[in-house]
Amino acid sequence: MKDKFESAREMFPHTNDIVYFNTAAYGPLPEKTKKAIVENIDFRLGVEKEDIRQMYALKDTLRDDFAILIGAKARQIGLSMNTSTGLDLAAYGLPLKEGDEILVSDVEFPAAVYAWRGASEAKNLKLTFVKSTDREFDLGELEKAISHKTRVIIVSFVQFFNGYKINLAGISELCKKHGIYFVVDAIQGVGAEPINVKEFGIDILACGCQKWLLSPYGSGFFYVSDSVKDKLIPQSITWYAADWQLNHTDLFKYDLPYFDTAEKFEAGYYATLNMLGMKVAIDIIADLGVENIRKHNHALIDRLAGYLKETEFYEIKSSLVENERSSIFTFTCDNHDSLFGYMLENKVKAANREGSIRISVHLFNNENDIDKLIEVLTVYEKNYNCKAAAGAN
Numbered sequence: 001m002k003d004k005f006e007s008a009r010e011m012f013p014h015t016n017d018i019v020y021f022n023t024a025a026y027g028p029l030p031e032k033t034k035k036a037i038v039e040n041i042d043f044r045l046g047v048e049k050e051d052i053r054q055m056y057a058l059k060d061t062l063r064d065d066f067a068i069l070i071g072a073k074a075r076q077i078g079l080s081m082n083t084s085t086g087l088d089l090a091a092y093g094l095p096l097k098e099g100d101e102i103l104v105s106d107v108e109f110p111a112a113v114y115a116w117r118g119a120s121e122a123k124n125l126k127l128t129f130v131k132s133t134d135r136e137f138d139l140g141e142l143e144k145a146i147s148h149k150t151r152v153i154i155v156s157f158v159q160f161f162n163g164y165k166i167n168l169a170g171i172s173e174l175c176k177k178h179g180i181y182f183v184v185d186a187i188q189g190v191g192a193e194p195i196n197v198k199e200f201g202i203d204i205l206a207c208g209c210q211k212w213l214l215s216p217y218g219s220g221f222f223y224v225s226d227s228v229k230d231k232l233i234p235q236s237i238t239w240y241a242a243d244w245q246l247n248h249t250d251l252f253k254y255d256l257p258y259f260d261t262a263e264k265f266e267a268g269y270y271a272t273l274n275m276l277g278m279k280v281a282i283d284i285i286a287d288l289g290v291e292n293i294r295k296h297n298h299a300l301i302d303r304l305a306g307y308l309k310e311t312e313f314y315e316i317k318s319s320l321v322e323n324e325r326s327s328i329f330t331f332t333c334d335n336h337d338s339l340f341g342y343m344l345e346n347k348v349k350a351a352n353r354e355g356s357i358r359i360s361v362h363l364f365n366n367e368n369d370i371d372k373l374i375e376v377l378t379v380y381e382k383n384y385n386c387k388a389a390a391g392a393n
Helices: 004-009 031-046 052-070 083-093 110-123 139-145 168-178 272-288 290-309 336-345 367-392
Strands: 077-080 101-105 126-130 150-156 181-185 204-208 220-224 328-332 351-353 356-360
Touching: 004 272, 031 272, 052 077, 052 220, 052 272, 077 083, 083 110, 083 150, 083 181, 083 204, 083 220, 101 110, 101 139, 110 126, 110 150, 126 139, 139 168, 150 168, 168 181, 272 290, 290 328, 290 367, 336 351, 336 356, 336 367
Parallel strands: 101 126, 101 150, 150 181, 181 204
Antiparallel strands: 077 220, 204 220, 328 356, 351 356
């Protein structure tokens, strides 16, 4: 009898031909996503009926789904196009004044940096980079960097290039102690690593869905805590910020109250095709369970790490400490660029990031994928050593 992960793997057509370890760049789509999107396109081609009521119901369902995923309430969830939407909401919407300081790691993904760089230039804020240690986020350095002007700390849940999982609980304590807003870019963790926004005292969380949430590009969501919702001053408001109750026969209403939920900040998001893809993927993830996905992914990484530890040719670059590791794993070797090309030639797709090969393992991967990678790495090492010996002679 197949287990749930075997059944889930069968939903992804690429597994028949390609060993895919690049979810941290973009997640492959399950076959069901194509079916759902094509059915909607066929429906729209017919023009006999509108799908607006179904679309609104789908939006409500997705808010429920994402709320469950991160330990929030549906009214605290807004749908968006990407991670940057939520980051910009924080950067431009939080009540910051001239001279206020934002702390960000010096190994942060650019999306967070540019959002706050733009806001800093527009509002004359101070953007300060916190020193990392061995290219890993350092809570001690963060604490030392906090000043009386610090108003915001922005971090990634998981670092994009080495998979280091940030100590959100530790940062939360610092934010509470000093009265600092806590903003999290969660795109590299949600869907593969458990997270609870209430437990970690997060004020605003932003997450694109095209990676670990296996959704089309242009898919995302954000979370806004109750404690900051009424403090936010959004830079844009659309007519969908008010509740029309689907009554579009009387539109000369210019004084409707705004939603008292995160919907107020959604920027009129109604990309039905993307939402259909989001729904297919979130159902797969919910059925498996994020904690089970985490265990599945880490076990596969352990299989690879066990091989790498036995060789002197490869060097592991990611932490394997339990509370620091994630579903992203990196290693390197001499001439890693050549290795990356050799992997692609053998239909093993990963990423070449910051001097290392980045392997991102997800729910559709299995032990055969890891063994295929190990086989490729073994042959590459042998060929490399043979060439080096021949050159020496």
